[in-house]
Amino acid sequence: MGNAITPLSLSLTPDAAGFFGKYGGSFVPPPLEAPLAEVRRAYEVVSRSHDFIEELRRIRKHFQGRPTPVYHAARLSRKLGHTQIYLKREDLNHTGAHKLNHCMGEGLLARFMGKKKLIAETGAGQHGVALATAAAYFGLECDIYMGEVDIAKQAPNVARMQILGARVIPATHGLKTLKEAVDAALVAYVQDPINQLYCIGSVVGPHPFPMMVRDFQQVVGLEARDQFTEMTGNLPDIVTACVGGGSNAMGIFAGFIDDPVELHGVEPLGRGPNVGDHSASMTYGREGIIHGFRCYLLQDDKGEPAPVHSIASGLDYPGVGPEHCHLKDTGRVRYFTATDDETVEAFYVLSRNEGIIPALESSHAVAHAMRLARSDPSQPRTVLVNLSGRGDKDMDYLIARYGTGEKFAL
Numbered sequence: 488m489g490n491a492i493t494p495l496s497l498s499l500t501p502d503a504a505g506f507f508g509k510y511g512g513s514f515v516p517p518p519l520e521a522p523l524a525e526v527r528r529a530y531e532v533v534s535r536s537h538d539f540i541e542e543l544r545r546i547r548k549h550f551q552g553r554p555t556p557v558y559h560a561a562r563l564s565r566k567l568g569h570t571q572i573y574l575k576r577e578d579l580n581h582t583g584a585h586k587l588n589h590c591m592g593e594g595l596l597a598r599f600m601g602k603k604k605l606i607a608e609t610g611a612g613q614h615g616v617a618l619a620t621a622a623a624y625f626g627l628e629c630d631i632y633m634g635e636v637d638i639a640k641q642a643p644n645v646a647r648m649q650i651l652g653a654r655v656i657p658a659t660h661g662l663k664t665l666k667e668a669v670d671a672a673l674v675a676y677v678q679d680p681i682n683q684l685y686c687i688g689s690v691v692g693p694h695p696f697p698m699m700v701r702d703f704q705q706v707v708g709l710e711a712r713d714q715f716t717e718m719t720g721n722l723p724d725i726v727t728a729c730v731g732g733g734s735n736a737m738g739i740f741a742g743f744i745d746d747p748v749e750l751h752g753v754e755p756l757g758r759g760p761n762v763g764d765h766s767a768s769m770t771y772g773r774e775g776i777i778h779g780f781r782c783y784l785l786q787d788d789k790g791e792p793a794p795v796h797s798i799a800s801g802l803d804y805p806g807v808g809p810e811h812c813h814l815k816d817t818g819r820v821r822y823f824t825a826t827d828d829e830t831v832e833a834f835y836v837l838s839r840n841e842g843i844i845p846a847l848e849s850s851h852a853v854a855h856a857m858r859l860a861r862s863d864p865s866q867p868r869t870v871l872v873n874l875s876g877r878g879d880k881d882m883d884y885l886i887a888r889y890g891t892g893e894k895f896a897l
């Protein structure tokens with residue numbers, strides 16, 4: 488267990504230019520080419536370094552509290568039929584979500600590279616909080632770029648980042664949200680790539696980030712495979728996870744990619760299939776380029792990213808990780824959707840029946856597992872859900888709109 492960075496099967500590794508099939512690559516302006524090449528070379532070295540891997544293992548155990556458990560949701564399963572639902576409890580990872588897995592990896596890489604500062608953008612603030620945590624742990628400076636509009640909306644996460652010692656820098660142009668924050672962070676990175684490392688928050692962006700973030704998240708799948716087979720004597724029939732950029736899904740899928748296990752990604756269908764009402768990139772997108780990589784992209788006629796929506800702010804991104812696009816085309820992973828309404832039901836049902844309040848992002852995957860259970864096939868199945876985070880952050884929003892959720896009683 489805990490093989491930090493075991494190389495994956497060749498079917499998963501991108502080619503030397505960072506392509507997974509026709510997706511991924513590195514489409515960046517010239518000033519970013521040299522800094523990205525430096526990151527690639529450094530990652531090649533550390534991913535084979537005994538010291539780096541040992542240090543990351545130690546951090547995961549003693550700081551993050553890994554391994555996180557796999558839990559059999561027996562009460563929920565019984566109420567829904569014969570399907571047995573299991574949860575990989577990333578909500579119990581330090582800071583309450585899977586994001587810290589790759590932020591600690593990126594922080595350790597920065598230390599090996601001799602960098603002084605971690606920088607990133609954040610939308611709702613979850614990636615910013617995880618990265619600020621890593622920076623505090625490693626004693627590095629941290630600048631988080633955030634749209635002015637998001638800063639006003641996400642006061643608790645802004646406070647968390649500042650308490651952790653990060654500077655939250657407002658992006659004040661354009662719509663003043665995530666896209667502008669990405670622009671601002673990239674400008675800052677190009678200005679000083681010697682002292683700073685840019686840390687991406689999912690399996691997206693130019694090579695090597697989709698590969699590197701997947702490798703750091705792979706611990707989730709490797710742990711879960713060991714834990715599940717020890718608990719049940721078998722592999723799960725289906726492994727499922729929500730897909731925004733796709734890091735928690737790639738993490739758990741990576742552990743089962745060579746096994747006879749169905750892998751199901753779940754995209755946010757929001758209010759429905761009309762443009763602007765969802766962020767289901769692989770279900771409704773077409774090939775395009777965003778933030779330096781090629782993927783299925785929700786876009787308008789001019790190739791500009793389309794407006795997106797999800798009740799879960801961590802999932803509303805018009806692109807998706809390139810490896811997912813390739814896994815969809817090859818048929819190894821199937822992609823489904825869950826609406827906001829299905830997600831809210833799953834949030835309350837899991838809370839009431841198991842005593843676990845899930846993040847709205849993760850609730851998409853729970854909703855899919857519930858749908859599988861209700862379809863009740865003659866053969867009882869096992870479904871392993873990556874519960875990517877806890878729902879404390881979503882409480883105010885849900886209480887204001889749905890109350891305490893009595894109407895969702897099973």
Ligand SMILES: *Cc1c(COP(=O)(O)O)cnc(C)c1O
Pocket residue numbers: 584585586613688689690729730731732733734735736801802846848849875876877
């Ligand atoms: C950010 C976030 C996600 C979405 O990111 P992925 O890269 O798609 O995993 C999912 N769940 C939680 C709890 C998050 O914070």
